Amino acid sequence: MVGLSACAMAVLACVCMMPVMALAQEGQLDKSEPKGITPEEIIQRFASKEKEFKAARDNYTYRQEVKVQTIDGETVDGEYQQVFDVTFDDKGHKIRNVVFAPQSSLQRIMMTEEDIDDIENRLPFVLTSDEIAEYSILYVGQQQEDELHCYVFDITPKQIEGKKRYFQGRIWVDDHDFQIVKTYGKTVPDIHKAKRGQENLFPKFTTWREQIDNKYWFPTYTRADDTLAFSGGGVHIREIVKYENYKKFGSNVKITYDGKEVEKGQKPDQQTSPK
Secondary structure (H helix, E strand, O other): OOOOOOOOOOOOHHHOOOOOOOHHHHHEEEEEOOOOOOOHHHHHHHHHHHHHHHHHOOOOEEEEEEEEEEEEEEEEEEEEEEEEEEEOOOOOOOOEEEOOOOOOOOOOHHHHHHHHHHHOOOOOOOOOOOOOOEEEEEEEEEEOOOEEEEEEEEEEOOOHHHHHHHHEEEEEEOOOOOOEEEEEEEEEEOOOOOOEEEEOOOOOOOEEEEOOOOOOOEEEEEEEEEEEEEEOEEEEEEEEEEEEEEEEHHHHHHHOEEEEEEEEOOOOOOOOOOO
């Protein structure tokens, strides 16, 4: 069967469903060099902040909604949908609880392991100081994204190693928090297995972030609307992913002694031994 294009996401996106950043007014690209800071310094600063962001997001719960549709003309002829909560178990391990998953009606494409992995790990793209050596990063200018003034970079993997997957495209870094606030591009490489007649192609997508807890810019909305050029003919897909209800994880475990709740860090009075 034909493998699905990259991320698994989106559908007819109503403007009213889009987050603030998705509605942002985009200014003209100013190709002048940044003032008071070099492109290399910007890269080092946002890569360091991205490492903090990645660690912080691992301590948040949230709900993720995924929808993928194939389009024939103006008609939706197939759909995949899933809603799941990312939470933690009583030992603090992150878990994924599916809360809604109707039967997929996709026929011209199928969801693959790469699609699911891309949705979870590459659509909310993160470029940390541990990963920048793997990419060529080119400063292309400055651009206004609504009230945010951003530095703009084009990035591409220096080389493809084994089965590892990468992002290729453009990122917008705000000049205040030095965090990525918008991403446009696709995951690479596309996968062609001629002997098996398998093709796994991936669409271009845009991911917007919004500031959570007045500190971190977390992904809140991703959409794609692309035609995948399979050898048997093009397939038009629309995809959308929403990330909602970010909440910092905290233990709900309560310690009680003699029927009374003990404050965290407080030691209960020494128990009197029974006579």
